[in-house]
Structure formats: C-alpha cells, structure tokens
Amino acid sequence: MAKKHPQKPANLIAQNKKAGHDYNILETFEAGLVLTGTEIKSVRKGKISLRDGFARVRRGEAYLENVHISPYEQGNQFNHDPLRNRKLLLHKKEIAKIGALTKDKGITIVPxxxxxxxxxxKVLIGVGEGKREYDKRETLKRKEQDREMARALRKR
Structure with missing residues (x-):
C-alpha cells in the first residue's frame, strides 16, 4: 500500500518555501496580524505572497513588512495598499526576545x-540566519542523498 503524502491543513493559506532554503531557522513564534476588512477578505481567498517579506521590531512593536496582499476585487475606495506595513500581535516578552535575537549581525525575522x-x-515567523551559497548546496545534496536512499529501500 502506498504511503499518503502529508497534506497541508485546510486552514493554511500561504507558505514561504524559500525561507527554509535561504535561512537556518533558529526559533519560531506565532503572531496575530492586524488587518483591515478588505485585507482579511483577500487573505481568506489566498491572495497573499510571503516571498520577500520580513519582520522588524521598532519602538517595542513588531511589524511585518514587504508582504504583498492583493487588493480585494469587490473593494472600492476602501481598498488597502498591497505592501503596507502590518502590525504583529505578540506578547511583550516575545517581542523583547525577538529584538534581542536580532541584535546580532546576520539574524533576521522571516514569515x-x-x-x-x-x-x-496568524503568521508563523521564524528568527533565522541567512545561509551562504555553499550551505544551500550542501543542504540540496543531503536531500538528494536521502531521496536516493529512500528509493533504494523501496525497490528492495
């Protein structure tokens, strides 16, 4: 009997697949998003892109920046700016911890x-350090080796 592939949960809207490739994620946090009415409608339709997004801590508050949420089709003059900065809802201790982690050079917050x-x-944010090119190649080699081992075991 064939194995079932893990399916994404029904409530998952968007995923940043490049984040795992470009960053070593050290720690993750779940944060709420402050959205306007037309933004949440677009998010529920899946019209969101996390590709170039990042988060920043300023004056004791966390903001999600450069995340594109497409304008809602039925929205009129109340439509939102697609690339506006959105506030993240986190506990003060979590914000302080993230701020302390990002003080180091090369550490960033990615959605x-x-x-x-x-x-x-909700957005799952990860605090991570950027991978260098040789780290990325090494990760790809390791994944390919794991796939080949799994194929060889299945053929037996």
Whole structure:
C-alpha cells in the first residue's frame, strides 16, 4: 500500500518555501496580524505572497513588512495598499526576545506561514540566519542523498 503524502491543513493559506532554503531557522513564534476588512477578505481567498517579506521590531512593536496582499476585487475606495506595513500581535516578552535575537549581525525575522486559527489570521515567523551559497548546496545534496536512499529501500 502506498504511503499518503502529508497534506497541508485546510486552514493554511500561504507558505514561504524559500525561507527554509535561504535561512537556518533558529526559533519560531506565532503572531496575530492586524488587518483591515478588505485585507482579511483577500487573505481568506489566498491572495497573499510571503516571498520577500520580513519582520522588524521598532519602538517595542513588531511589524511585518514587504508582504504583498492583493487588493480585494469587490473593494472600492476602501481598498488597502498591497505592501503596507502590518502590525504583529505578540506578547511583550516575545517581542523583547525577538529584538534581542536580532541584535546580532546576520539574524533576521522571516514569515514562514500564514493560516487561519479560530477565524483569525496568524503568521508563523521564524528568527533565522541567512545561509551562504555553499550551505544551500550542501543542504540540496543531503536531500538528494536521502531521496536516493529512500528509493533504494523501496525497490528492495
């Protein structure tokens, strides 16, 4: 009997697949997103891109920047700016911890996933350091070797 591939949960809206390739994620946090009415409607339709997004801590508050949420089709003059900065809802201790982690050079905050939880939009952010080119190649080699080993075991 063939193995079933793990399916994405029904409430997962967007995933940043490049984040795992470009960063070594050290720690993850779940944060709420402050969105306007037309933004949440677009997010529920899946019209969000996390590709170039990042988060920043300023004056004791965390903001998600450069995340594109497409304008809502039925929205009129109340439509939002697609690339505006959005506030992240975190506890003060979490913000302080993230701020302390990002003081080091080369450490950044990247969005990993956006999903709905009890009707509210949540974002999973990861604090990570950027991988160098040789680290990326090494990771790809390791994945390829694991795939080949799995294929060889299946053929037996």
């Amino acid at each position: 990993l996933r956006v999903y709905l939880k009890h009707g509210f939009a």
